[in-house]
Amino acid sequence: MRSVSIIGIGITDFGALPEGIVSLGAEACCAALADGGISPERVDAFFLGNFAGQAFTGQSHLAPMIAHAAGLGPVPCTRLEGACASGGLAMRQGVQAVASGAADMVLVAGAEKMSSTSTTKTAEVLAAAGDWVTEGARGATFPALFALMAKRHMHEFSTTREDLAGVSVKNHSHGMLNPKAHFRKEITVQEVLEARPVADPLGMLDCSPISDGAAAVVLCPDEMVADLHATPVSVLASAQASGPPALSASRDITRLRATVRAAEEAFRVASLQPEDIDLAEVHDCFSIAEIIALEDIGFYPKGEGGRAAREGETALGGAMPVNTSGGLKAKGHPVGATGVAQICEIALQLRGEAGARQVPGAEFGLAHNLGGSGATCAVHILRACA
Amino acid sequence: MRSVSIIGIGITDFGALPEGIVSLGAEACCAALADGGISPERVDAFFLGNFAGQAFTGQSHLAPMIAHAAGLGPVPCTRLEGACASGGLAMRQGVQAVASGAADMVLVAGAEKMSSTSTTKTAEVLAAAGDWVTEGARGATFPALFALMAKRHMHEFSTTREDLAGVSVKNHSHGMLNPKAHFRKEITVQEVLEARPVADPLGMLDCSPISDGAAAVVLCPDEMVADLHATPVSVLASAQASGPPALSASRDITRLRATVRAAEEAFRVASLQPEDIDLAEVHDCFSIAEIIALEDIGFYPKGEGGRAAREGETALGGAMPVNTSGGLKAKGHPVGATGVAQICEIALQLRGEAGARQVPGAEFGLAHNLGGSGATCAVHILRACA
Numbered sequence: 001m002r003s004v005s006i007i008g009i010g011i012t013d014f015g016a017l018p019e020g021i022v023s024l025g026a027e028a029c030c031a032a033l034a035d036g037g038i039s040p041e042r043v044d045a046f047f048l049g050n051f052a053g054q055a056f057t058g059q060s061h062l063a064p065m066i067a068h069a070a071g072l073g074p075v076p077c078t079r080l081e082g083a084c085a086s087g088g089l090a091m092r093q094g095v096q097a098v099a100s101g102a103a104d105m106v107l108v109a110g111a112e113k114m115s116s117t118s119t120t121k122t123a124e125v126l127a128a129a130g131d132w133v134t135e136g137a138r139g140a141t142f143p144a145l146f147a148l149m150a151k152r153h154m155h156e157f158s159t160t161r162e163d164l165a166g167v168s169v170k171n172h173s174h175g176m177l178n179p180k181a182h183f184r185k186e187i188t189v190q191e192v193l194e195a196r197p198v199a200d201p202l203g204m205l206d207c208s209p210i211s212d213g214a215a216a217v218v219l220c221p222d223e224m225v226a227d228l229h230a231t232p233v234s235v236l237a238s239a240q241a242s243g244p245p246a247l248s249a250s251r252d253i254t255r256l257r258a259t260v261r262a263a264e265e266a267f268r269v270a271s272l273q274p275e276d277i278d279l280a281e282v283h284d285c286f287s288i289a290e291i292i293a294l295e296d297i298g299f300y301p302k303g304e305g306g307r308a309a310r311e312g313e314t315a316l317g318g319a320m321p322v323n324t325s326g327g328l329k330a331k332g333h334p335v336g337a338t339g340v341a342q343i344c345e346i347a348l349q350l351r352g353e354a355g356a357r358q359v360p361g362a363e364f365g366l367a368h369n370l371g372g373s374g375a376t377c378a379v380h381i382l383r384a385c386a
Numbered sequence: 387m388r389s390v391s392i393i394g395i396g397i398t399d400f401g402a403l404p405e406g407i408v409s410l411g412a413e414a415c416c417a418a419l420a421d422g423g424i425s426p427e428r429v430d431a432f433f434l435g436n437f438a439g440q441a442f443t444g445q446s447h448l449a450p451m452i453a454h455a456a457g458l459g460p461v462p463c464t465r466l467e468g469a470c471a472s473g474g475l476a477m478r479q480g481v482q483a484v485a486s487g488a489a490d491m492v493l494v495a496g497a498e499k500m501s502s503t504s505t506t507k508t509a510e511v512l513a514a515a516g517d518w519v520t521e522g523a524r525g526a527t528f529p530a531l532f533a534l535m536a537k538r539h540m541h542e543f544s545t546t547r548e549d550l551a552g553v554s555v556k557n558h559s560h561g562m563l564n565p566k567a568h569f570r571k572e573i574t575v576q577e578v579l580e581a582r583p584v585a586d587p588l589g590m591l592d593c594s595p596i597s598d599g600a601a602a603v604v605l606c607p608d609e610m611v612a613d614l615h616a617t618p619v620s621v622l623a624s625a626q627a628s629g630p631p632a633l634s635a636s637r638d639i640t641r642l643r644a645t646v647r648a649a650e651e652a653f654r655v656a657s658l659q660p661e662d663i664d665l666a667e668v669h670d671c672f673s674i675a676e677i678i679a680l681e682d683i684g685f686y687p688k689g690e691g692g693r694a695a696r697e698g699e700t701a702l703g704g705a706m707p708v709n710t711s712g713g714l715k716a717k718g719h720p721v722g723a724t725g726v727a728q729i730c731e732i733a734l735q736l737r738g739e740a741g742a743r744q745v746p747g748a749e750f751g752l753a754h755n756l757g758g759s760g761a762t763c764a765v766h767i768l769r770a771c772a
Contacts, residue, residue: 060511078468097482240462
């Protein structure tokens with residue numbers, strides 16, 4: 001298998017935007033191609049992460065739609081869906097296509113348009129990412145499921161309501177430094193605690209928003225990099241695992257097995273340990289999700305994720321900066337785009353181009369993208385090129 | 387790259403069925419695993435073709451749902467969507483995973499549940515497979531788009547209304563021999579001509595039905611076959627190409643460039659010519675679609691597809707049997723399942739196990755799966771093992 005480099009990244013603004021999904025997707029694709037100095041005709045294959053284009057926008061079959069709008073040739077265009085991990089799955093298929101030699105120049109994008117749908121409809125569409133029959137249709141939507149995880153985590157590990165709030169506060173603080181972020185607004189622990197309740201103990205400010213946006217990366221084999229005018233970043237590992245689709249099927253809801261397994265596989269392939277990683281983007285769809293992810297990936301022992309947030313270890317300037325982009329909470333969470341946007345942030349950091357939010361000397365970065373309440377997880381490890 | 391074999395096939399009944407999509411998908415998966423003598427724990431990766439689970443059933447994230455129901459372990463589970471070519475794309479990703487060594491034992495399935503949705507809603511969901519903004523939302527649904535192709539084909543090549551009808555009559559005749567088919571009923575040219583009009587010149591009996599169903603195959607590298615108690619079929623080529631998402635963007639609507647390109651690539655990889663193929667399953671979503679596909683693949687010169695149907699060349703017993711399963715018209719068209727069901731039929735034929743519809747001595751078979759009005763096409767070529 002060939003080694004794979006990221007040679008171009010592109011990301012739209014995230015937020016409630018006027019553009020449609022095809023325009024957003026094409027904008028991110030064109031930005032990534034321009035960043036890598038690659039013309040659209042050079043692309044051999046296109047992979048798109050999208051969760052629910054049909055439900056949100058009335059348009060299916062989005063891979064050829066976006067490819068056509070971005071000026072690609074008649075190459076294979078494939079949409080991947082794994083709920084909120086759709087972007088991570090697109091990245092993994094793209095990496096495998098290059099690694100195997102099936103394609104040389106691969107464009108990977110993620111896109112979602114959510115803001116034009118009613119909140120009720122959006123909640124129903126999102127609930128379909130879990131086990132609809134046994135959970136969603138009975139009212140156990142995602143805020144409720146993650147609230148259960150939070151309650152249990154608080155019970156078992158003395159995690160506090162303030163620890164959860166600290167995750168949101170930190171990610172909003174990071175989002176202040178990201179010009180593309182949906183929210184660029186500091187919030188306080190007090191504001192999180194006093195926000196409108198959603199599902200006890202989670203309030204409005206523990207939840208990622210409903211966003212529009214797209215992100216894209218260009219991949220090629222390492223051996224082609226020398227001929228390009230690009231700043232490459234190496235893909236050291238691309239791992240994916242599954243877990244029970246229904247949370248009720250998990251014996252321990254403070255641990256998501258898909259994350260544990262995908263992270264173990266990624267570290268094994270990269271021949272690295274969690275302590276080697278300089279920064280990470282993890283899937284903070286809810287504040288509790290970041291805490292659980294940090295533990296499941298192995299950055300902290302189970303039960304210490306809350307402490308890490310409380311003591312500032314995961315903030316910029318801390319020992320283990322997490323979600324420097326602002327994370328899903330502040331950067332925004334256009335579902336299908338999220339996994340690819342995480343890759344863009346890590347690549348930007350490893351290129352040393354993250355500006356005010358740069359992690360100095362970052363060499364290794366990890367991206368963690370979760371689907372549903374743990375049915376799908378994709379983990380990627382990237383390395384700066386010397 | 388490793389050579390890939392199909393070592394198990396499984397297919398549910400097609401029709402308006404009581405089961406839900408997860409049950410149908412799991413049933414096909416279990417049947418394919420049983421056929422190959424493979425326990426679910428041996429599967430390394432799962433690829434699912436599904437077009438619109440969310441819209442039709444309220445359930446997204448179907449790959450881990452179906453994998454869980456089929457008893458698979460926590461392996462990567464990935465859904466592919468390319469409209470009506472979703473099954474073909476799942477097959478191609480599965481083949482690539484085995485070929486590249488990313489996985490050894492791969493399960494590929496396609497599933498769709500359509501019959502529980504209102505006809506109006508179904509039409510809207512299906513229209514989303516085309517360019518919704520410029521065509522679907524303006525009333526150019528798929529029957530209308532394929533009717534335009536038919537009109538132009540009749541104008542340019544003197545194809546007759548009876549030629550179109552002949553495709554449906556033939557496929558219903560084949561469907562009589564397939565116990566899994568949605569329709570097992572002979573029809574006559576007269577009945578097709580007198581059927582309720584849908585979009586001139588296409589009537590009700592020129593259109594494939596709305597069906598439920600699922601199909602699955604098990605893939606592994608050739609080198610593992612000797613240790614298994616299975617009847618293998620070789621995958622010689624797996625090709626995919628794209629075309630303009632809107633039919634209005636095509637200069638020549640009697641030719642689908644994605645089919646031409648994918649077929650050329652498949653023949654090149656397999657080192658074969660169209661005349662080497664003993665039988666084919668092609669995407670007859672409408673009667674005209676089979677005629678155009680036969681020409682675009684290269685089985686007949688452009689303009690002679692109608693004649694081939696009229697003269698019985700594409701019927702069982704003819705020089706080039708096409709859609710021995712009954713095709714989408716009679717076997718049924720549960721959208722995401724179709725591409726995988728085509729592979730099952732070809733594999734069954736190449737194993738010599740197709741019973742009453744067996745093509746004697748079949749060695750090479752081709753499957754052609756189309757998405758939208760030509761935005762996506764997947765072509766696979768299979769060979770019987772000596």
